[in-house]
Amino acid sequence: PLSALSLLQDLRSFRMTQRLEAQGKKNSASQYAWDDGSDHDGVRKIFVRGGSQGIQYIQFNYIKNGQPKNGSLHGYTNEGFTQTFE
Incomplete structure (x- = not known):
């Protein structure tokens, strides 16, 4: 079982997220x-x-009026993975 001390040590290893300027x-x-x-x-x-x-x-x-309408792509395409949310 995990102790409170080991959980606290694990939490210390996480870094805070950093806000980046828009590109x-x-x-x-x-x-x-x-x-x-x-x-x-x-x-x-x-x-x-x-x-x-x-x-x-x-x-x-x-x-739009019951028909699909594609929006603009915001960003750039490169190698990677695409996740679709419906």
């Missing part, structure tokens, strides 16, 4: 552009691709 293309107002607009009725799927460097891209597919 990517900036629009003319010096803000990071990431807007698929509001021309849809709901979200159908979310695709997240990750790799050894972290998340590479995210893409939302939408529903």
